[in-house]
Amino acid sequence: MTGVAADIVRAVREPAPHAAPLMRWWWFSSHVSEAAIDADLDAMRDAGIGGVEVAFVYPVADGGPGFGSRELLALVAYAARGAERRGLRFDLTLGAGWPFGGPHVDAATAARGLHWERIELAPGVTGIAYRPPFDGDVVVSAYVGAGSLQETPASWEPAEVGDRIRVPAFGDGPRVLLIAVSRLTGQNVKRAPRGGEGLVLDHYSAVAARAHLDAVAAPLLEAAGAARVHAGFCDSFEVYDADWTPDLPEEFRARRGYDVLPSLWMLRVDAPGGSRIRADLMTTLSELFEERFLAVFAEWAHAHGILFRAQCYGEPPMLTSSFRHVDLFEGEGWGWRRWTKNSWAVSAASAYGRTIVSSETWTWVRSPSFRAGPLDLLGEAYEHLLGGVNLLFGHGWPVGAALGAGEPVFYASGALDARNPWWSVARELFDGIARASAVLQLGRRIAQVGVYHPVAELRARAEGERPFDLWRQTRRFVDDAFVSAVRTSGLDHDLVDDASLAAGGTERFEVVLVPAGCTPTPRADALLTASGVRVVRLTEPAGEARDAEIRAALAPVVPPLATSRPETVGVTTRQLDDARVSLIVNTAATAEEVVLEATGRALTVWDAVSGRVRAVSADGPAIVRLGSYDGVLVAQADAVLEMGTDARAVAPGPRPALDVSGWSVVSPGGRRSVALPHVWEDDPAVAPETERLVYETDVTLDRAGDVVVDFGEGIIAPRAGRASSFAVPADPPVAVVAHVDVDGTPVGDVWRPPFSIGLGRLTAGRHVLTIAVSSLGVRAAAAAAVDGSDAAAIAADGVRFRVQDAERRAVGVRSGILRAPSFRLSER
Incomplete structure (x- = not known):
């Protein structure tokens, strides 16, 4: 076995703490305590969670330490020491709530946007006194044109701005005055903890960024101890409507080579040349954000001996290439056939040679809280891993959850903690995810398809809401159906812009698709021509015709691992020196018989959760049956890497059925007979707060054998x-x-496909079979959780959140044994 093959086998067989999923640890400012910290860290470690990212959020009750207080910093220090002692990774969010800001932000350092006033002037008026209405308002420029509010002027001229705005007469007719005002956006930190409230900072200002680092990040890091902190973190950017900073005109002139103020009115009024102004302004804003926020935060992190992890998408406007300014790339959003923010982060990682890409996972999993079971968590994890990420950050774990009843839940995430009745299988779940992640951290991800990012078009013309969110705006050209057409061809893709093309690595592509309506820049054309890659310029903008055009363009490309079900079986593949390894997941609603084929290579197929061998093939296709959201790891090498088969997946031939009847439910109140299927919600004898119910039956064998x-x-x-x-x-x-x-x-647990279990070899005679069923947490666990929406909490702290979908928590829930099991006996 080669060294590379041994690496694959080791990743499958051995625990991988470096790949274990981590948790966003919601620290409600009303519920943090040493007892909560110890209980949570113990519970996470025992469940196979690899570490935490502390996130400081709103209070759910009165009292508790204020953000930045000596008491809270002492708790941060206590948590960091506790994580270190338990061998857990410790990441620290470098602010409170999101986006970053707080009480240290004032009018000089707060986020700003352009606000426009349009005023009709009567004939003869040559000046007007204009006093901006809000504190912090600054008049940037003014323009006047002949016309009215109904008849928009055909042209505009700058007006003289001073104590009064002086305007030319333009004859005796009416005129329109257009005034550009730099105004505070007024956006406050969302979900802020008590003491962390305040304005969002100006993300185009290095002064504002450094002031925040000094006021907020430095005390947190000093308390934790930099040696105990792996990375400082910044969540996705949601700095809405912020398109100005005080020195923007000077920076624009220096970077673009001309003065923007004479033409600034084109941002408000359509006119020839307006596209150039909009594109140049957005380009300037992107550069300022990268240099004055991302680079400043990264430089600060490095000076303190930690890494900087960020989700580089949203507003301010940024590109996939903006990730180059941070150390650790992170995305979010499930869906291997969808356009997600994971696609954004993974594409950046490929361009800049980053091996690890993390993802915010389970953000809204089967909303509301406690509604998700372990199979939901596994299924969404697979959707992220198929998208190219290889390290998961769960969203999340409410502080104190391990203490049990009376502890809080977060308003907008699954309650991924030990209060769930099914938590006994959490270790198997998280160890399985760590196994798949560790395998996908080997080698280099194969993406044979490049998709050119129409940056120029996005910057020149925005549509709908959030014009500065270039990830969102990209959907105009690269939507879910576009991505699906690529992925269901058995291939994977990376988004590339001019900067990432310049970074090199185009040899990894066999084809680059240029979306319809997009023209590569001369620089991009030159880079693509020099690389020799085949470039296909699509002509159809959307719909089935566009998707067919994509599939036709990709038809000559051979997938790294072919499957017989490419439309529903997702594949992501990593290239090692002399081998390949893939994650394969059936995302259909039903089980599928899947043929796997890689010409000239031997195949070894492992169950992705357990690591047991499910199929091998030395010189031909391998066939594996996959249930819905059943996953396998597949190695392609010169020889089979391991032998054996997994009893979960491979049946030893026909098995005679056993006649089993007479089921009972056993509870502290006694024993009673039930018929299967048995749905708790349909049985009035099952108490509403029940979260675990024990079923029992007798199995009588007339001869020894293996029972499934x-x-x-x-x-x-x-x-x-x-x-x-x-x-x-x-x-x-x-x-x-x-x-x-x-x-x-104990024999084992059943919670994922295939929903069967071998009881082992049983002797002839009578045997007692016990099945203890654990439900979702929508019953007692949810009822005993604190969400902070009560009147007292609102009176103390105002409305800082609304609990997601709580009214639907129990809708459609079915607990119990929903299909009567069958029993099979085989002799050896």
């Missing part, structure tokens, strides 16, 4: 709610975890 219990396929259920909220398309037939014992000896 099969609960059948998942149950396809209708889905309603948020489009951004992931849920597996089929509910497990045991809702949501079955803990199986035979004659008092």
Whole structure:
């Protein structure tokens, strides 16, 4: 076995703490304590979670340490020491709430945007006294044109701005005065903790960035101890409507070579040349943000011996190439066939040679809180990993959750903590995710398709809401269907702009697609021509014709691992020196028989969660049956890497059915007979707060043999709610975890496909089978959680959030054994 092959086997077999999922740790300013910290860190470590990212957010009750207070900093120090002692990674959010800001921000350092006043002037008026209405307002420039509010002027001239705005007469007719005012956006820090409230800072100002680092980040890092902190973190940028900074005119002139003020009115009024002004202004804003925020934060982090991790998308306007200013790249958004922010971050990582790409995961998983089961978490994790990321940050863990009842939940995420009744399988879940992540951290991700990013078009013309969010605006050219057409061809893609093309690496592409309506810049054309890559300029802007055009362009490209079900079976592949390794996941609602083929290579197929071998092939295709959101890891090498088969996946031939009946439910109140399927919500004898119920039956064998219990396929259920909220398309037939014992000896748990379990070799005679079913947390756990929406909390701290979808928490929930299991016996 070569060294590379050994690396693959080691990643599959051995624990991978460097790849274990981490958790965003929500620190509510009302609930942080040493007891909560210790309980949470112990619970996370025991569940296989690799570390935490502390996020400081709103209070859910009265009291608690204020943000930045000596008491809170002492708790930060206590948590950092506790994480270090337990071998957990410790990341620190470099601010409170989001976007960054707070009480240290004033009118000189707060986010600003251009505000426009349009005033009609009567004939004869040659001047007007204009006093901006709000504190912090500054008149930037003014323009006048002959016309009225109804008849828009055909041209505009600058007006003289002083104590009074002086305007030319233009004859005896009416005129329109257009005034550009630099105004504070007024945006406050969202979800701020008590003591962290205030204005959002100017992200185009190095002075504002450094003031924030001095006032907020430095005390936090000093308290934690830089040696204990892996990275400082900045969440996605949501600095809305901020398109100005005081020295923008001077910076624009220096960078673009001309004065913007005479033409600034074109931002408000359509005119020839307006596209150039808009594009140049957005380019200047992007540069200022990169240099004065990202680079300043990274420089500060490096000076203090830590890394800088950020989600570089949103507003201010930024590109995939903006990631080059940070150390650790992070995305978010599930969907291997969708245009996600993971695509943005992963593309940047490919361009700049970064091996690890993390993702904010489970943000809205099966909303609301406690509604997600372990299979939902596994399914969404696979959607992120198929998108090219290889390290997950769970969103998230509410502080104190491990203390149990009476502890809070976050308003907008799954409650991914030990209060869930199914938590006994959390270790298996998170270890499985760590295994897949570790394998996907090997080598280099294969992306044979480049997609040219129409940056010039996006900057020159924005549509709809959030014009400065270039990730969102990219959907005009690269939408979900575009991505799906590439991925369901068995291939993967990277978005490339001029800067990332200049960084090199174009040899990894076999084809570059240029979206319709997009013209590569001369610089990009030269780089693509020099690389020799095949460039296909699409002619169809959208729809089935565009998707067919994409598939035709990609038809000559051979996938790194071919599957018989490319439309529903997702593939992501990593290239090592003399081998390849892939994650394969069936994302259909039903089980699929999948043929895997890589010409001339031997295939070794492991179960992605357990690491057990499921199939091997020395010289031909491998065939594996995959349930809905069932995943496997596949190595392509010169020889099979491991032998053996996984009993979960490979049946030893036909098995005679056993006649098993007479099920009972056992509870502290006694024993009663039930018929399967048994749905708790339909049985009035099951108390509403029940979260665990034990079923029992006898199995009598007339001869010794191996017994398998099969609960059948998942149950396809209708889905309603948020489009951004992931849920597996089929509910497990045991809702949501079955803990199986035979004659008092634990056998294992059933919670993911295939929903079957071997009981081992049983002797002839009578055996007692016990199945303890654990439900979702929507019953007692959710009822005992604190969400902070009560009148007292609102009176103390105002409305800082609204709990997501709480009214739908129990809608459609079905708990229990939803399919009667079958029993099969085989002799050896």
